[in-house]
Amino acid sequence: MKKYAVIGNPIGHSLSPAMHNAAFKAMKVDAKYEALEVERLDRAYDHLRKTYAGINVTIPHKVEIMGYIDEKEMAADLIGAVNCVDFNEAAKGYNTDMYGAVDALMSEVPKLKNKKVLVLGAGGAARAIVYGCVLEGCRVSLHNRTAEKAKELSKEVLDKIAKKVAVVDEVDLSKIDVIINATSMGMRPNNESPLDVQIPSSAVVMDIVYNPLETKLLKQAKAAGARTIDGVEMFVLQGAESQRIWGYDPPVDVMRKAVLAKL
Numbered sequence: 001m002k003k004y005a006v007i008g009n010p011i012g013h014s015l016s017p018a019m020h021n022a023a024f025k026a027m028k029v030d031a032k033y034e035a036l037e038v039e040r041l042d043r044a045y046d047h048l049r050k051t052y053a054g055i056n057v058t059i060p061h062k063v064e065i066m067g068y069i070d071e072k073e074m075a076a077d078l079i080g081a082v083n084c085v086d087f088n089e090a091a092k093g094y095n096t097d098m099y100g101a102v103d104a105l106m107s108e109v110p111k112l113k114n115k116k117v118l119v120l121g122a123g124g125a126a127r128a129i130v131y132g133c134v135l136e137g138c139r140v141s142l143h144n145r146t147a148e149k150a151k152e153l154s155k156e157v158l159d160k161i162a163k164k165v166a167v168v169d170e171v172d173l174s175k176i177d178v179i180i181n182a183t184s185m186g187m188r189p190n191n192e193s194p195l196d197v198q199i200p201s202s203a204v205v206m207d208i209v210y211n212p213l214e215t216k217l218l219k220q221a222k223a224a225g226a227r228t229i230d231g232v233e234m235f236v237l238q239g240a241e242s243q244r245i246w247g248y249d250p251p252v253d254v255m256r257k258a259v260l261a262k263l
């Protein structure tokens, strides 16, 4: 039997085992996926390499894992974080958050090229989303509570791939096609929204927060008549991308149902 795991600390509440095991079951694949609390990666790595066919990596090991693997794919290298490793002959690291975010967006906006996208936040999730959108040809602007962090990310994107990301201090939604919340605002138990301005009905609003599934931001968006993409979509689609990396053709609907059943 092939073994897979998500490693992190803490890891107890991870929805990944339910999602991936549901996929394996539906595909009739003899594999098992578990959640593994790893405190020290230096002590755990050799065991992981020997035991698992692949792993997902979450906080706090996403950056440190890059020092152990043999190769990195383009997105992982750009974003500077690995959340999926394929333990084949070589241990190869990927960042599936970027693909999950783009796939989730494309469910409502199939043609992303030249779309005006406002990203809220400048942390790890925002990095994956900003690079994903920029590589798809979107015109990205970035707003963050700590403006300095947004400026750093914008400068980095310019240096690495020669694309401009505008940093905005004041949010102006009048010309925005897509709004993405990449902050942790709205996560239970804090019922907060990152936006206090009217959302245009023509906008598509995506949230990375999936607990609660309908955040305050998504409620505002729906009330304004805008289309929404909830946080489960990006979570499931990054998981589906991990499955593809490990060589499977994942049943996305089954994975989505398994996650929703846990929420």
Ligand code: ATR
Binding pocket: 120, 121, 122, 123, 124, 125, 126, 144, 145, 146, 149, 182, 183, 184, 185
């Ligand atoms: P992640 O890896 O999930 O992106 P992170 O790196 O801790 O997590 O980033 C969290 C993001 O949410 C940051 O952009 C943070 O803003 P700051 O850079 O100013 O800290 C944002 N954030 C979290 N709580 C917030 C709040 N109450 N108001 C505004 N922004 C908030």
